[in-house]
Amino acid sequence: DWVVASDGRAFARSEWEPDAGRFSVHAKTADGWRRVYESKGEALDLVGPSADGTAIVAMGYGGGDRVRLWALPLDGSAARVLVEDATYDVEAVELDRYT
Numbered sequence: 001d002w003v004v005a006s007d008g009r010a011f012a013r014s015e016w017e018p019d020a021g022r023f024s025v026h027a028k029t030a031d032g033w034r035r036v037y038e039s040k041g042e043a044l045d046l047v048g049p050s051a052d053g054t055a056i057v058a059m060g061y062g063g064g065d066r067v068r069l070w071a072l073p074l075d076g077s078a079a080r081v082l083v084e085d086a087t088y089d090v091e092a093v094e095l096d097r098y099t
Helices: none
Strands: 002-004 010-017 022-029 032-040 045-049 055-060 068-073 080-083
Touching: 002 045, 010 045, 022 055, 032 055, 032 068
Parallel strands: none
Antiparallel strands: 002 010, 010 022, 022 032, 045 055, 055 068, 068 080
């Protein structure tokens, strides 16, 4: 997956290494790419940049039993849950281009 900023620049990308069973997300920096998230065996679906541009929004289990919406901070700090429900999976995200 690739995430593109509103001005068309590459913002982030994901990588899957099947031999190692490793999934990672990399943010674009002035110096190249920096890994901001890594998981063994479980991929996330990248949705886009957060509204404030400080994180990548992604969907996935993240080790739980339901699909949640995650924020993957660009500073490399721990992923945090944005939306979760005990009964239902997060199935889709819609972006409001006006707000």
